[in-house]
Every structure is written in C-alpha cells, then in structure tokens.
Amino acid sequence: MSIKSKTKRCLEVIEDRLGLAAWLGPIMRHPVPRATGWKYVFGSATLIAFVLQVVTGVILATAYVPSTSQAYSSLQFITHDAFLGNVLRGLHYFGAGAMVLLIGIHTIRVFLMGAYKFPREVNWLSGSILMVLTLGMAFTGQLLRWDQTALWSVVVGAEQAARVPWIGTAIAHFVMAGDTIGGATLSRFFALHVFILPAGLFLFIAIHLYLVVKHGISEPPVPGHPVDPKTYRKEYEELLRRDGVPFWPDAAWRDAIFGLLVVVVIAILAIVIGPPELGRIPDPTILNAYPRPDWYFLWYFSVLALSPHKLEPFIVVLGPTLFGLLLFVLPFAGSKGERAPSRRPWAVGSVIIVLIIMWTLWWEGKRAPWSPDFTAQPLSAAVVGTSTGPVAQGALLFHQKGCEYCHRIDGSGGRRGPDLSTVGERLTKVEMTIRILNGGFNMPGFATALKPGELDDIVAFLETRKGAVPRSVSNSETGALQKH
Amino acid sequence: MHDSEPLAERDPVEATRREFLSMVSVICGAAIAAIIAVPCVGFLLSPLIRRAPRLWRSVGPVNNFQVGQTVEVSFLDSSPLAWAGVTAKTAAWLRRETETEFIAFSVNCTHLGCPVRWLPHADLFMCPCHGGVYYKDGQVAAGPPPHPLVRYPVQVYNGEVRILTSPIPTV
Numbered sequence: 099m100s101i102k103s104k105t106k107r108c109l110e111v112i113e114d115r116l117g118l119a120a121w122l123g124p125i126m127r128h129p130v131p132r133a134t135g136w137k138y139v140f141g142s143a144t145l146i147a148f149v150l151q152v153v154t155g156v157i158l159a160t161a162y163v164p165s166t167s168q169a170y171s172s173l174q175f176i177t178h179d180a181f182l183g184n185v186l187r188g189l190h191y192f193g194a195g196a197m198v199l200l201i202g203i204h205t206i207r208v209f210l211m212g213a214y215k216f217p218r219e220v221n222w223l224s225g226s227i228l229m230v231l232t233l234g235m236a237f238t239g240q241l242l243r244w245d246q247t248a249l250w251s252v253v254v255g256a257e258q259a260a261r262v263p264w265i266g267t268a269i270a271h272f273v274m275a276g277d278t279i280g281g282a283t284l285s286r287f288f289a290l291h292v293f294i295l296p297a298g299l300f301l302f303i304a305i306h307l308y309l310v311v312k313h314g315i316s317e318p319p320v321p322g323h324p325v326d327p328k329t330y331r332k333e334y335e336e337l338l339r340r341d342g343v344p345f346w347p348d349a350a351w352r353d354a355i356f357g358l359l360v361v362v363v364i365a366i367l368a369i370v371i372g373p374p375e376l377g378r379i380p381d382p383t384i385l386n387a388y389p390r391p392d393w394y395f396l397w398y399f400s401v402l403a404l405s406p407h408k409l410e411p412f413i414v415v416l417g418p419t420l421f422g423l424l425l426f427v428l429p430f431a432g433s434k435g436e437r438a439p440s441r442r443p444w445a446v447g448s449v450i451i452v453l454i455i456m457w458t459l460w461w462e463g464k465r466a467p468w469s470p471d472f473t474a475q476p477l478s479a480a481v482v483g484t485s486t487g488p489v490a491q492g493a494l495l496f497h498q499k500g501c502e503y504c505h506r507i508d509g510s511g512g513r514r515g516p517d518l519s520t521v522g523e524r525l526t527k528v529e530m531t532i533r534i535l536n537g538g539f540n541m542p543g544f545a546t547a548l549k550p551g552e553l554d555d556i557v558a559f560l561e562t563r564k565g566a567v568p569r570s571v572s573n574s575e576t577g578a579l580q581k582h
Numbered sequence: 583m584h585d586s587e588p589l590a591e592r593d594p595v596e597a598t599r600r601e602f603l604s605m606v607s608v609i610c611g612a613a614i615a616a617i618i619a620v621p622c623v624g625f626l627l628s629p630l631i632r633r634a635p636r637l638w639r640s641v642g643p644v645n646n647f648q649v650g651q652t653v654e655v656s657f658l659d660s661s662p663l664a665w666a667g668v669t670a671k672t673a674a675w676l677r678r679e680t681e682t683e684f685i686a687f688s689v690n691c692t693h694l695g696c697p698v699r700w701l702p703h704a705d706l707f708m709c710p711c712h713g714g715v716y717y718k719d720g721q722v723a724a725g726p727p728p729h730p731l732v733r734y735p736v737q738v739y740n741g742e743v744r745i746l747t748s749p750i751p752t753v
Binding site (some may be wrong): 119147166168207234249250260266270271274275276278280282379380385386387388389398399403407410411431472498499502503514540541542543544546 | 598625626627629630632633634639654656659662663664665666667668669670673677680689690693694695696697698699701703704705706708710711713715718723724725748749750752
C-alpha cells in the first residue's frame with residue numbers, strides 16, 4: 099500500500115466515524131445565484147474581522163489585568179514592554195474599527211438591494227442584533243483601554259442611561275456597578291466585553307449563517323421584478339436550478355480574497371500606525387480631562403453637543419429606541435415589492451441623507467467647535483500690535499478671563515463663540531460693553547468677574563480688531579487689499 | 583419502534599402520559615434556569631440593592647481655604663474596594679463663600695457628567711466635552727446643562743471642612 103492510498107484510507111475511516119464532510123460538504127457547496135459578485139463580500143469580511151477580534155482579544159486577555167487599579171499598568175506593559183504587544187493591541191484596535199465599518203457597509207448593501215425582503219426578514223433581524231452587539235463591543239472595548247478618557251466615558255454613558263424616565267438612576271448605578279466609579283466598575287465592563295457580548299455574537303452569528311444557508315443568498319435585484327411571497331420561493335429555486343453555482347468555491351473565493359485584503363490592511367495599520375497611545379491615568383480627581391469617544395462614536399458626541407437643549411432628553415432616550423424599532427419594523431413593513439435600488443428612490447435617498455448627516459456630525463465632532471479651547475495661548479505682541487498700554491493689557495485679559503477659550507482672534511483661540519478678529523468693525527464700544535457685562539446667546543455675563551478698569555482694557559483691545567490684515571502692513575497696502 | 587409509535591399515539595393513556603412527561607421536562611428545565619438565574623441576577627443587581635453608606639470625609643482644616651476662592655479637593659469614597667486604586671477618590675470644587683459658609687460642588691457637569699474646570703480669573707466653570715459653562719455659584723451660564731452644578735452636603739466640624747460622600751449626581 100502506498101502512502102497516498104494509506105492516507106486516503108485513513109481519511110475515509112475518519113469521515114466514516116465523524117461524517118464531517120457528509121454534513122458540511124452540502125452546506126459549503128449549497129447553490130448560490132451565479133450573478134453574485136464583489137458586492138456580496140462584506141458580510142463574510144465582517145465575520146473574518148470578528149474572528150480576528152476573538153483571537154487577538156483572547157491573547158490580550160492573557161496579559162491584561164481587569165482591575166480598576168492595575169489595568170492601566172498592564173496596558174502600559176502590553177504596549178511598551180511585551181514582545182509584539184504593541185502590534186497585538188494595534189490589530190485589536192484596527193480590527194474593531196474594521197468590524198464596525200464592514201458591518202455598516204454590509205447593512206447598507208443589504209438595505210439598498212432589498213435583500214431583507216421576503217423570505218429573509220429574520221436574516222435582517224438577526225443581523226440588526228449583531229450590529230447592536232458590535233456597537234456594544236466597540237463601546238465597552240474603548241472602556242477597557244482604561245485611561246482617563248475611558249473613565250469619563252463610563253460617566254458619560256451612565257449619565258445618558260440616567261435620562262431614562264423613572265429607572266434611569268438605577269440603570270446608571272447598574273452600569274457603574276455602584277454609586278460612583280470604583281473597583282467594581284471595570285470588572286463589569288470586562289465581563290461584558292469578553293463573555294456576555296461575545297456569547298451573544300456567537301449565538302446570533304450561528305442563527306444568521308443558518309438562515310443564510312436556509313433561504314439562500316439573495317439574487318441580485320432586477321428592476322421591474324418585485325418580490326411576491328406567493329411565487330418568490332419557486333422562482334428562486336428555478337433560478338438556482340437554471341443558473342446556480344456551488345458557494346464553495348465559485349463564490350467563496352471572492353470572500354477569501356477580500357477577507358485577506360481586510361486582514362492585510364488591518365495588519366499594516368497595526369504595524370505602521372499602531373494602537374492609540376494611552377491617555378492619563380484614570381484618576382477621577384485629575385480634572386484636566388478632554389474626553390472624546392473613538393472615531394466610530396464621534397458623530398454621536400456631536401449629537402449630544404448640538405441637540406437643542408430642551409429636546410435633548412428625548413433625543414438621547416428616544417433616538418436609539420426609535421432606531422432599534424425601525425430596524426425591527428423595516429423587514430415586515432417592506433417585505434414585498436421592488437428590490438432594485440433604481441425602483442426605490444426613497445431607500446437610496448434615505449441612505450444618502452443618513453450618510454451625509456453622519457459624515458457632517460462626524461466632521462463637527464472632530465473639530466468640536468462647541469468645546470472651549472483650553473490650550474489657547476496668550477496672543478502674541480505681533481497679533482496684538484503693541485506690547486504696552488491698555489490695548490496690550492486688554493489682550494492679556496482676553497486670555498486670562500477665558501474669552502480666548504471660546505473666541506478666535508487671527509487664528510488663535512476657540513470656535514465656540516464668534517470669531518472676533520474684526521469685531522471692531524461690527525460692534526461699537528457700547529455694544530461690546532453691554533455684551534461682555536450681560537452675556538447672551540450662550541455667552542456668560544462677566545459683570546461680576548471684571549473690574550471696571552479691566553472691562554475698559556478689554557474693550558479697548560477689541561476696538562482695535564479691524565480688518566483681516568496684519569497690523570504691520572502699511573496703510574496704502576491695506577487700502578489695496580481691502581479693494582479686493 | 584416504528585410500529586409502536588402509531589400504536590401508542592392511538593392509545594389515549596399513552597398520549598396523556600407523553601403530554602405529562604413533556605410538561606414535567608419543560609418544568610424541570612425552567613426550574614434549572616431559575617435556580618441558576620436568581621443568584622446570578624441578584625449578584626449583578628447588588629449595586630442597586632446594597633447602597634454605599636454615606637460618610638463625612640474631611641478635606642482639610644478650615645484655614646486652608648480663603649474666602650472667595652474655589653479650589654479642588656478630593657476625598658475617599660465611603661467604602662472603596664481594596665483594588666479600586668486611584669478610583670477610590672472623588673473630587674469636588676470647594677468654594678469658601680464667607681468665614682463660616684462653604685459650598686462643595688460636584689465636578690460632574692449636569693449635562694452628561696464630564697469634569698468641569700474652574701477658571702479662577704474668569705470666575706467660571708467650563709466643561710471640556712459639550713461646552714457647558716457655569717458661574718461661580720454653580721448657575722448655568724451657557725451651553726447644554728439643564729441644571730446648576732450639584733452641591734454636596736458640606737459642614738465645618740472641629741475646625742475641619744467635611745463633605746458627605748454622595749453618588750455621582752444624575753438628573
């Protein structure tokens with residue numbers, strides 16, 4: 099007996115006892131429509147990103163200490179001392195981003211191509227749950243990077259939960275595992291991130307894949323060919339008989355190639371850029387904090403800053419509730435009818451609008467013009483135009499009294515309030531005085547914080563702010579520039 | 583086997599027995615789930631059931647604080663866990679209004695809990711997150727906060743300023 103035939107015999111015995119090929123073979127080779135193409139790779143790529151997250155997460159857990167007092171130093175060890183620790187954290191960080199991004203693209207693809215319609219409504223529901231769980235993983239994962247930002251993110255999360263009527267405070271204390279942030283807080287988020295949410299993901303991935311095989315991969319939509327539950331199944335089976343190909347390998351090869359691409363990009367980012375540096379220690383008594391969510395929640399950070407104040411409690415509580423409800427109602431409300439994007443302008447339009455809104459909010463979140471700029475430095479003498487007298491004194495006060503944290507002058511300062519580079523042209527001395535003393539339009543009044551002389555100096559300084567040209571430029575040049 | 587099943591189904595006694603056995607099995611399963619779930623859920627809900635006691639914590643002698651000034655103070659939570667590390671402490675902004683009167687503000691912005699900073703020259707608290715601003719007495723000056731800064735109970739006892747440990751304020 100040759101080695102080849104021995105191996106064959108050996109495999110036959112294994113197959114006879116386990117029956118794996120007999121069981122999985124037909125599943126892997128289940129027929130799919132031939133016309134599926136590169137648009138169909140995002141679901142499997144999300145799964146590959148999830149597998150990467152599980153593996154790198156388990157390995158990180160061998161070194162991470164989920165204790166409120168020690169997590170920070172164990173993260174320092176992983177990042178700076180452990181062999182390949184930085185790369186592993188990078189893989190897990192960019193893997194998380196990839197998973198959020200890919201599940202989003204997959205959802206949009208399924209929505210635009212109407213693949214959630216009959217008979218795949220429950221595929222959509224299980225997918226929606228997977229998306230919510232993924233966002234839960236993204237949030238809790240950011241918290242396990244237990245630095246100052248993570249600590250305040252827990253507080254911000256708990257305070258949002260507290261907006262729920264009646265039981266809000268109880269939920270907030272449940273989230274923090276106590277009345278305040280303490281020893282129990284991080285352990286809870288750790289259990290949530292590594293046991294509870296992943297268990298949910300495994301369960302719903304199994305359901306999702308089972309349903310994908312049961313109902314088959316949706317065929318690319320054809321305009322003018324609506325879904326009719328009475329005839330759909332028969333037509334789909336007919337299509338597979340006529341023009342079906344086995345999933346493995348006729349369709350799976352694209353998933354494999356795209357999956358490889360995703361993993362390679364994650365690996366390159368992990369090595370070249372690396373994981374985000376840890377912030378300050380998570381000490382609740384260090385109040386010079388600047389908490390920001392990771393990029394995937396930056397748009398929501400803007401929602402919280404920009405919502406009309408009176409509506410905010412409703413937006414914070416009802417927004418996510420309505421979003422969840424919409425996800426669940428959608429496949430049943432629209433289980434029939436046209437699937438092609440060209441016949442569903444409202445579907446295409448709503449995706450475009452949502453993407454534009456999210457992009458705008460994301461961009462605003464990155465700039466955060468509503469946050470005071472605590473890093474603003476005193477204006478230089480070159481900007482002020484003089485280094486003595488009331489104008490110089492006013493410029494100094496403009497910084498000291500916090501005006502500059504919210505107002506910009508010649509490119510320096512916050513964006514919270516109007517840019518004051520040319521305020522001397524817009525407002526008179528009296529108008530400025532009234533505004534500074536009384537505040538208004540989201541500006542505090544400074545009547546009690548300023549001495550009369552100080553107010554005069556600030557106004558004197560602001561009166562010099564005319565024209566967006568450097569003060570060293572001669573008058574003739576100024577005239578020439580202003581003509582433009 | 584194949585022959586006995588239709589026979590048994592036809593037999594009303596056998597059918598009732600099967601119904602009963604199914605019910606017993608389902609009830610057993612539910613009981614197993616309940617026995618496991620009750621202590622587990624109870625354990626998770628313990629932060630709601632066992633509230634932390636509230637204690638007066640000293641933040642320093644009265645003479646450490648000057649009238650009209652607002653400074654950061656910190657104190658130990660009422661019953662910190664041994665592994666709480668730096669999170670065992672809570673900070674507050676303490677303002678001495680008069681010789682005898684103190685105000686202790688929670689550092690948490692009433693909007694969504696971010697730590698507000700005190701700007702001593704501007705006499706303002708400013709929040710770094712969504713732009714909340716408060717006057718020195720904690721009243722809202724600008725931005726999204728729906729309420730003034732929350733005040734902790736504060737007292738002077740034996741020449742020491744003491745703050746009552748309190749939950750992170752929620753709306």
